[in-house]
Amino acid sequence: xxxxxxxxxxxxxxxxxxxxxxxxxxxxxxxxxxxxxxxxxxxxxxxxxxxxxxxxxxxxxxxxxxxxxxxxxxxxxxxxxxxxxxxxxxxxxxxxxxxxxxxxxxxxxxxxxxxxxxxxxxxxxxxxxxxxxxxxxxxxxxxxxxxxxxxxx
Amino acid sequence: xxxxxxxxxxxxxxxxxxxxxxxxxxxxxxxxxxxxxxxxxxxxxxxxxxxxxxxxxxxxxxxxxxxxxxxxxxxxxxxxxxxxxxxxxxxxxxxxxxxxxxxxxxxxxxxxxxxxxxxxxxxxxxxxxxxxxxxxxxxxxxxxxxxxxxxxxx
Numbered sequence: 623x624x625x626x627x628x629x630x631x632x633x634x635x636x637x638x639x640x641x642x643x644x645x646x647x648x649x650x651x652x653x654x655x656x657x658x659x660x661x662x663x664x665x666x667x668x669x670x671x672x673x674x675x676x677x678x679x680x681x682x683x684x685x686x687x688x689x690x691x692x693x694x695x696x697x698x699x700x701x702x703x704x705x706x707x708x709x710x711x712x713x714x715x716x717x718x719x720x721x722x723x724x725x726x727x728x729x730x731x732x733x734x735x736x737x738x739x740x741x742x743x744x745x746x747x748x749x750x751x752x753x754x755x756x757x758x759x760x761x762x763x764x765x766x767x768x769x770x771x772x773x774x775x
Numbered sequence: 776x777x778x779x780x781x782x783x784x785x786x787x788x789x790x791x792x793x794x795x796x797x798x799x800x801x802x803x804x805x806x807x808x809x810x811x812x813x814x815x816x817x818x819x820x821x822x823x824x825x826x827x828x829x830x831x832x833x834x835x836x837x838x839x840x841x842x843x844x845x846x847x848x849x850x851x852x853x854x855x856x857x858x859x860x861x862x863x864x865x866x867x868x869x870x871x872x873x874x875x876x877x878x879x880x881x882x883x884x885x886x887x888x889x890x891x892x893x894x895x896x897x898x899x900x901x902x903x904x905x906x907x908x909x910x911x912x913x914x915x916x917x918x919x920x921x922x923x924x925x926x927x928x929x
Contacts, residue, residue, distance in 0.1 A: 626904075647912075651908055654904050657897065671831075672802045676797035677798075681797070689787065689791065691778065692786060692790070692920075695922060735804075746889040
């Protein structure tokens with residue numbers, strides 16, 4: 623996985639200028655959901671890695687997002703589901719760009735255990751770019767706030 | 776229809792059941808397919824001369840001259856070969872030839888130097904997302920769901 627700051631940054635850069643999602647908070651939550659559902663437990667408890675593996679696959683994440691959407695009000699539930707699922711799909715897509723000695727993403731689980739990834743960057747290479755993401759987000763947020771303030775005046 | 780409140784608790788139960796089924800299948804099948812250092816060391820003849828990859832939870836125990844020792848989930852093995860910048864405690868991914876005598880010959884190695892930084896930055900991001908979420912939503916026991924917080928504008 624790239625670190626969660628990278629996942630959040632990419633989702634922010636996608637959502638901020640175009641305002642694609644009504645529930646942007648949930649889109650950002652979706653962007654970190656696959657790792658929150660799996661790594662939070664599997665990093666300290668290795669034995670749980672296989673049990674949680676489905677929550678980092680397309681089918682598992684689809685079911686999880688649907689499940690979570692039922693804990694929101696009926697009138698916006700479909701949009702909540704779409705926001706969570708879009709964020710999660712973006713997460714899974716970004717993960718594919720990473721390189722491992724053995725590809726690790728079983729996209730067709732549970733129908734196939736065949737793993738796939740584009741294998742372009744070691745996960746650590748992406749981490750070293752975190753300060754850059756933070757600066758760009760900071761500047762973008764500052765500029766958009768200033769613009770919003772100007773529009774109000 | 777699919778997202779309506781009709782039979783909401785049945786839908787939640789079905790989704791939970793489907794997820795539990797997937798997780799159980801993954802645990803049972805995955806565990807059977809999983810090959811780690813323990814698998815190799817417990818059947819050395821089967822893997823003799825074969826290139827193996829160890830990826831998860833592999834750490835360097837010691838480094839000395841032209842060899843180093845690695846550990847994976849309590850099992851240790853000596854690796855013949857050198858890698859620049861390798862130090863005890865490093866987390867690594869390794870591809871090597873397995874020998875039935877119980878040692879490896881290095882083919883390829885990757886040091887996960889910034890793994891801890893990655894975990895720390897991820898924890899910070901997770902906390903930020905949690906703050907973002909709970910500043911916008913609160914859980915209501917009436918209806919058993921998250922509802923948007925109403926902002927006080929006075």
